[in-house]
Amino acid sequence: MNTVRLAIDVESGDFGPGVIIAGVLDAMKKTPSSFKAYLCGDRVQIEQILYKDLVQSDRDKFEIIHCSDKILPDDKRTSAWKKRADSSIIQSIRLQEQGIVDASVSAGDTAILLGAALFILGRLDGAVRPALAAFLPKIHQKKPVLLLDVGANLDCRPEQLVSFGVLGSCYVNRYCEVETPAVALLNVGKEPSKGTRVIGDADVLLKKKCRNYLGFIEGNEVVSSDADVVVCDGFTGNVLLKAFESFYRLAGSMLENDQKLLTKVKSHFTVLDPESYGAVPFLGIKGTVLKAHGGSSSRAIANAVLTAITAVQRNAVWPTNARPKGC
Amino acid sequence: MNTVRLAIDVESGDFGPGVIIAGVLDAMKKTPSSFKAYLCGDRVQIEQILYKDLVQSDRDKFEIIHCSDKILPDDKRTSAWKKRADSSIIQSIRLQEQGIVDASVSAGDTAILLGAALFILGRLDGAVRPALAAFLPKIHQKKPVLLLDVGANLDCRPEQLVSFGVLGSCYVNRYCEVETPAVALLNVGKEPSKGTRVIGDADVLLKKKCRNYLGFIEGNEVVSSDADVVVCDGFTGNVLLKAFESFYRLAGSMLENDQKLLTKVKSHFTVLDPESYGAVPFLGIKGTVLKAHGGSSSRAIANAVLTAITAVQRNAVWPTNARPKGC
Numbered sequence: 001m002n003t004v005r006l007a008i009d010v011e012s013g014d015f016g017p018g019v020i021i022a023g024v025l026d027a028m029k030k031t032p033s034s035f036k037a038y039l040c041g042d043r044v045q046i047e048q049i050l051y052k053d054l055v056q057s058d059r060d061k062f063e064i065i066h067c068s069d070k071i072l073p074d075d076k077r078t079s080a081w082k083k084r085a086d087s088s089i090i091q092s093i094r095l096q097e098q099g100i101v102d103a104s105v106s107a108g109d110t111a112i113l114l115g116a117a118l119f120i121l122g123r124l125d126g127a128v129r130p131a132l133a134a135f136l137p138k139i140h141q142k143k144p145v146l147l148l149d150v151g152a153n154l155d156c157r158p159e160q161l162v163s164f165g166v167l168g169s170c171y172v173n174r175y176c177e178v179e180t181p182a183v184a185l186l187n188v189g190k191e192p193s194k195g196t197r198v199i200g201d202a203d204v205l206l207k208k209k210c211r212n213y214l215g216f217i218e219g220n221e222v223v224s225s226d227a228d229v230v231v232c233d234g235f236t237g238n239v240l241l242k243a244f245e246s247f248y249r250l251a252g253s254m255l256e257n258d259q260k261l262l263t264k265v266k267s268h269f270t271v272l273d274p275e276s277y278g279a280v281p282f283l284g285i286k287g288t289v290l291k292a293h294g295g296s297s298s299r300a301i302a303n304a305v306l307t308a309i310t311a312v313q314r315n316a317v318w319p320t321n322a323r324p325k326g327c
Numbered sequence: 328m329n330t331v332r333l334a335i336d337v338e339s340g341d342f343g344p345g346v347i348i349a350g351v352l353d354a355m356k357k358t359p360s361s362f363k364a365y366l367c368g369d370r371v372q373i374e375q376i377l378y379k380d381l382v383q384s385d386r387d388k389f390e391i392i393h394c395s396d397k398i399l400p401d402d403k404r405t406s407a408w409k410k411r412a413d414s415s416i417i418q419s420i421r422l423q424e425q426g427i428v429d430a431s432v433s434a435g436d437t438a439i440l441l442g443a444a445l446f447i448l449g450r451l452d453g454a455v456r457p458a459l460a461a462f463l464p465k466i467h468q469k470k471p472v473l474l475l476d477v478g479a480n481l482d483c484r485p486e487q488l489v490s491f492g493v494l495g496s497c498y499v500n501r502y503c504e505v506e507t508p509a510v511a512l513l514n515v516g517k518e519p520s521k522g523t524r525v526i527g528d529a530d531v532l533l534k535k536k537c538r539n540y541l542g543f544i545e546g547n548e549v550v551s552s553d554a555d556v557v558v559c560d561g562f563t564g565n566v567l568l569k570a571f572e573s574f575y576r577l578a579g580s581m582l583e584n585d586q587k588l589l590t591k592v593k594s595h596f597t598v599l600d601p602e603s604y605g606a607v608p609f610l611g612i613k614g615t616v617l618k619a620h621g622g623s624s625s626r627a628i629a630n631a632v633l634t635a636i637t638a639v640q641r642n643a644v645w646p647t648n649a650r651p652k653g654c
Binding site: 155196224232234250256 | 464466467478481482522523547549559562563565568569573574578580583591592596
């Protein structure tokens with residue numbers, strides 16, 4: 001299998017380049033796949049961190065892309081991709097455009113990353129707007145469910161929700177190898193009269209346009225319905241995804257007086273651990289762009305890298321041969 | 328302490344009058360408080376269920392309010408309160424208006440119940456729209472957090488969100504005896520630039536109008552922030568509340584191969600059990616109206632009755648002496 005080439009935005013995230021680079025090194029130990037990491041950030045800083053422990057023979061698994069600029073808090077998030085072209089977050093996307101890497105991972109700002117992905121790589125034909133998609137575990141099933149949008153589009157028109165259904169289906173089809181993924185629309189009830197006008201209109205359109213559409217599901221069915229893809233606006237999806245992250249901590253706090261029980265339970269609950277999936281892909285972009293949590297630990301970054309490798313190997317977001325192979 | 332008088336809509340819910348009445352009888356065994364239940368529904372059916380096991384001396388704890396009409400699936404939910412005046416759901420509200428009961432519990436349709444409460448009992452001065460409010464557990468704390476709206480208002484204007492903050496504060500102040508409850512606004516991030524325009528405008532208004540406003544919190548902080556009240560639109564709140572319900576089942580499914588462990592864990596997780604809170608109150612109504620889940624078991628109904636008793640005793644939603652005492 002070909003070497004997977006990944007751009008890593010080492011300046012992003014709350015804990016600095018040390019944590020991000022540690023995550024990449026960790027992923028390299030864990031995966032049987034061959035990959036090369038293009039570390040985007042300050043060259044001197046990266047070299048200091050990277051070459052401390054790295055054996056000489058592993059050095060060719062890394063390329064350092066020096067980035068001289070930084071995103072500032074006052075930068076407009078929609079135009080940062082142009083104004084801060086030499087920042088690490090924008091450079092990691094630019095490497096994809098140039099065909100130098102197959103995918104990129106960043107723990108940077110969602111809106112800036114989306115803007116860069118959209119304007120530099122372009123929107124997939126047929127996608128109304130790109131969406132962020134995340135997997136959640138399911139009751140009694142090994143197969144997870146894909147929830148989208150989880151934060152790229154806070155207010156959605158019916159056409160966008162329909163487009164999310166299509167994008168999600170394509171991703172699950174390739175990433176999870178499900179032939180015809182079933183799609184459901186998140187709502188506050190199952191009856192046709194329930195929900196907002198946007199939800200009602202999206203329901204009508206999904207019935208027409210989606211091959212395997214199951215109709216409405218409620219918040220308690222996300223983890224238990226037959227759906228492989230659950231569609232919602234980015235506000236609801238973001239809140240729901242983060243709530244699932246908190247369950248893991250909530251379980252921990254409820255069992256804190258019984259450490260033995262807690263250790264036992266945690267081994268069953270790993271699938272709920274927010275660090276276990278590491279990063280979520282933008283769907284609807286002509287490229288494989290993964291967004292990691294701002295507060296990612298090195299373990300979360302390691303899992304983000306593993307997710308990116310799988311996404312590339314399965315052509316889950318965007319076929320790797322669709323761009324010129326770079327230098 | 329005075330006897331609490333409760334109207335119970337026995338025709339509501341998915342499992343029929345038998346389950347609802349069993350729940351009321353169960354609550355009567357569990358509570359040290361004295362209460363009288365006004366069972367609204369078909370007299371013959373209620374008598375058959377109720378008098379089967381009831382000892383003669385307990386009969387005066389019940390009053391049967393015969394209701395000859397029923398809500399039909401095609402009834403308009405906004406006008407059902409007028410058209411189906413003799414249905415059990417509407418009668419249970421009417422008994423409050425007449426001062427015959429202090430509160431009512433129904434597992435019926437949210438929109439019909441809200442319409443009846445709003446048009447028959449009236450809106451509280453200052454409340455833009457009534458909201459449904461539910462408690463969620465918190466990490467490392469005995470005190471829960473109140474989430475609202477959880478389904479009465481799917482699309483919200485900024486003024487509504489602000490009003491929810493005020494209504495929620497008043498309820499937590501009385502029900503949980505917290506002097507100045509802290510209020511937070513649910514959003515997709517903490518920075519001022521995050522969120523929709525409605526969220527941004529509500530944030531500005533809450534800063535002005537709410538004494539103890541903490542600002543934005545994200546989905547993973549609902550169970551861990553310092554907030555006593557978390558404000559959101561009814562669509563997001565409904566999805567979030569139901570997702571919390573599913574966590575209990577998800578935990579169960581993950582541990583199903585280790586029944587001993589599951590039993591141990593469940594005893595810690597009871598606070599997450601959706602049946603444990605039973606029902607949620609409408610806030611912003613001149614009366615204490617509790618909405619139970621359509622799929623309520625008798626245990627859930629018992630807990631709904633206990634919640635209603637506490638709400639009445641603490642004047643948490645609406646002071647009991649504000650209406651004429653009935654027959």
